[in-house]
Amino acid sequence: MSTVIAITVFVVAYLFIATEKIPKMTAALAGAxxxxxxxxxxxxxxxxxxxxxxxxxVVFLLLGMMIIVGILRRTGVFEFVAIWAAKRAKGSPLRIMILLVLITAVASAFLDNVTTVLLIAPVTLLVCDRLDIKPAPFLIAEVFASNIGGTATLIGDPPNIIIGSRAGLTFNDFLLNLAPIVAIELVVLVLVLPRLFRGSFAVDPERVADVLALNEREAIREPRLLLESGLVLLLVFAGFVLHSVVHLDPSVVALLGAGLLVLVSGTQPKQYLAGVEWETLLFFAGLFIMIGALVKTGVIDRLAHLAADATGGNALLAVFLILGVSALLSGVIDNIPYVATMSPLVLALTNDIPDPSHSASLWWSLALGADFGGNMTAVGASANVVMLGIAARSGSPISFWEFTRKGAIVTLITVAVAAPYLWLRYFVL
Structure with missing residues (x-):
């Protein structure tokens, strides 16, 4: 009976989230x-x-970074970057999108993708406001880039941290095995963007001329606060990168950074708490509880076992099946609990495959499927939820289906490109 309730609640809540009949936070908390x-x-x-x-x-990582970004916003640095990007792209919306996508992807490889989204979204909103163009296509494209770029390293995407811990894989292992395919996927994404967001690049020439005439240095309002914020961000980023050395979780690093910045800047609670996306945090809490019920009742475990049992000991079949199933399920539920459930089963599968390169390929297929599959729907990855929350608060909401229509195409393309890479690298070459 518990299993039926868990499945029914998740499906009903998911339908409300997808159809947006009620606010997604309400649906998630009601389901929980x-x-x-x-x-x-x-x-x-x-x-x-x-x-x-x-x-x-995840919740406290988001809270800490939201506070830091909220304080950083007061300095005017986001306006500076927005004007700089627009001028470098000569005011072309397509070139601006490509530039921001590449910045997002590279940053997501060395930060977690949620942090990158929190930093890049304000820049995007400002440049779109300056050019009087809709920000939704740009925000969606950046989420795709963050999930793809974060795949390249151990720390770029939360599922990778779980996989690295379970499989004993290092930062360099991820970089050597996944960075090449991520670079290929980014080229493909850039080539797809003009068709994917066709009709989104029209701009008033007068707006372009106005932006090109701006001096980005004049946007900096509080140089001292910018220096303080920059130093704290460097410490936070160092804490993320040196996770294996300092033994502090990213959430702790983010909270320590937020506390330090509040202390040195003298920012009042009303000011730094105003930038916190409370609806997003509560949505995450409700979503985690509903997914936890699926985990507790064994629903996710059974699905993962079915995928594992269907391979019949064939390593290549296992790789393709794990890639496909991971992409599909990670698009429907958050990829963090999915990978946490699937990783013990992949470990068991690797023990039955004698060839080390073949067995290792199972882990890479899990990472690629889960990370790329996170682009499929608006709730497939944490970065998606955060970006949609920012868009809603900015007055430019992105609907579940607006995101998913594009996300499903990107997921299909990226998984289709990843499959031959896995075959060629681990079974042919």
Whole structure:
């Protein structure tokens, strides 16, 4: 009975989120309330379990970075970058999109993709406002780039951290095995952008002339605060990169950075809390609880077992099946709990495959499927949810289906490109 309730609640809530009949935060919290009230999950499952509860690391990472970005916004640095990008692109919306996409992808490889989205979104909104063009296509394209770019390294995407821990893979392992395919995928994404967002690049020449006449240096309003914020951000980024050395989770690093910046800048609570996306944080909490109920009742575990059992010991078939199933399921549920559930099964599969290169390819197929599959829907990855929350607060909401129509195409293309790469690299060459 618990399994039926967990599945029913998730499907109903997902339909409300997809159709946007009610706010997505309301749907997620209502679904979480039902699984708690019916006893499918208890308070210990929802709030204290790493497997079935709210992922507080994600929530507090977001909270810390939202506070830092909120303070940084006061300096005018986002206006500076927006004007700089527009001038470098000669005011062309397509060139601006490509430039921001590449910046996002590279940054996401060395930061987590949620942090990158929090930093790049304000820049995007400002440049679109200056040129009087719709920001939605730019924000969506940047999310795609963040999920693709974050695939290249151990720290770029949260599922990679889970895979690295379970498989004993290092930062360099990810870089050597996944960075080449990520570079190829980014070229493909850039080539697809003009067709994917056809009709989104018209701009008033007078607006372009006005932007090109601006002096970006005049946008900096508080140089001292910019220096303080920059130093704190460098410390935070160093903490992210040196995770294996300092042994501090990214969430702790982000909260310490936020606290330090609040302290040195003297910012008042009303000012730095105004930039926090509370609806996004509550949506995440509700979503994690509903997915936790699916994990607790064994729904995700059974799906993963079916995928594993269907391979029959064939390494290449296992690679393609894991890639496809991971892309599909990670597009429907958040890819973090999916990878956490699937990784023990992949580990078991690798133990049955004697060839080291073949067995390692299973981990790379899991990473590529989960990370690229996160682009499929608006709730497939944490960065997607955060970006949609920012868009809604800025007055330019992006609907679930507007994102998913584009995301499904990008996921299909990226997975189709990844499949021959896995075959050629680990089974042919």
């Amino acid at each position: 309330g039902v699984v708690l009230a019916t006893g499918v999950s208890g308070s210990a499952d929802a709030f204290f379990s790493e497997d079935t509860g709210v992922d507080w690391n």
